[in-house]
Structure formats: structure tokens, C-alpha cells
Amino acid sequence: MRRVSLLESFEVDVRAGRSGRPRPAHARQATAPTTVSLLVGDLSRQGILERREDEADRRRRIIGIAADRQPAITAWLAPGAAARRKALAPLTPDQRQLLVDTLLAYEAAVSGEEQG
Template sequence: MPGNVDDTVRELLLLMPRMVGRAKRIPVPEALSSLALAPRHLSLLALLLFDGPMSVNELAARLEVAPTTVSLLVGDLSRKGVLERREDERDRRRRIVRIAKAHEPAITAWLAPGAAAWRTALAPLAPEQRRLFVDTLLAYEAAVAEE
């Protein structure tokens, strides 16, 4: 177990490229391979898969990006048939976005290995430890973005 900050940094600098490399090797399902999906699509699809249909503004808030960015992504994925947009029955001005039924099994299969690995890693931790882990990753992301 690392004893000081530099030991931990060294260990993480060795670990992170392996993690990223393994994540990149998760194959895109054949049903989705011709759609040229990029990592930016993955977060959006994961939100819709785990949390269900929602509006562009809700997606933007959760992804922490501008609604126009999400609108462009949704438009791109809608043209490819991956997403469907429909009117909100309670407010006809709002559009609700969801994964098209035809692509849901392939997207689930694509995201399942990563979700299962995170569950395995996080399950033994107490809720406060899980929060600390996520907060640490967020702090790392912010620090890298500043450089």
C-alpha cells in the first residue's frame, strides 16, 4: 500500500493508462459499429439507459454541458436512428429523448461490462467512501483541465 502522496501518484500514473486502454478495447456491438459513435455519445447513452427518457435540458444539466451541445448530439443520434424524440405529454413544447427500442439491447450490452466492473469495485465500499472516490476523480479531472 502506498505510504505517501508521491507513491500514490506513481501507482496511479501506471494504472490510469491501463484502465483507459482496457476501456477502449470494449468492442462496439456490431449493431452499432456502422454508426461512428464517439466517447461523447457514450455518456449521453449511459444516462438515458440508466435514468430513462428525459429532456435535452435535463441531459445537458446532468452532462454539465450546454443544451445546444446536447441538441447537436441528440440530432446526430436521432438521424442515425439511435435516439427518438417525442413531445412531452404534459408540456407539448418540450421534447423527450429516449433510446430507440431497436438499439437498446446493443447499447445495454456495450455498457454492461463497464457498469459491472464499477459495481464490483464500488460494492465493498461504504457510501461515504464511494462519494470520496468520485469526488477525488472529479478533483483530478478539474486539475487536469486547469493545466
């Protein structure tokens, strides 16, 4: 499940035009940096993600979906994204945020990464 969430966040960055300077991966996931690092490492070894230097700050690495994998990842994530949009459409922005916050809290509790 976490791999899907991570890929979805990279896909959102690509569609939003943020692939050049995306948010830190752990911030997207509300997950410990070490957990995201392990996921990124695994997906990079499989050729799904690629890492490159940040031209503005050589200490940073920009991580994104490998160009040759982008169409397949987009197609694979599309049914879930469409279902999510349909399910969330009747909710107000506040209701959507409450749902997201609740699911994040649930996932953190299940994984033992509760914050606070």
C-alpha cells in the first residue's frame, strides 16, 4: 500500500509540473524519512524510480518515476484515481480533509509510526 501511495505522490507531482523540485518524499507520505528511503531504494532497484542530482543543490537528490515507466504507472494508477475522485466528489473540502487525516492516523497506528 505504501508503494502505491508513494507512486501516486510522484504521479501528482508530474501532473502538477513539480517534477523538477518536488516536495520531500517523506513529507508527501507523512512517514518517517527512513521508511520512505527504504521504499525509494526498493523501487529504484526495480527501475521504477530514478534519482538525479538537484542542479540547484548538489546535496539533494530529485526522485521521480523513470521516464520509460511513466505511461505504465499512469495507466496502473488511473482506475484508483478515478474511483477516488468519484467517491470524494460529494464531500466538502473539510470532509475530505477529515477523511485523509483519519486514514493517515490509522495507517500510522497500524505501522507503529504514530506521531505525538
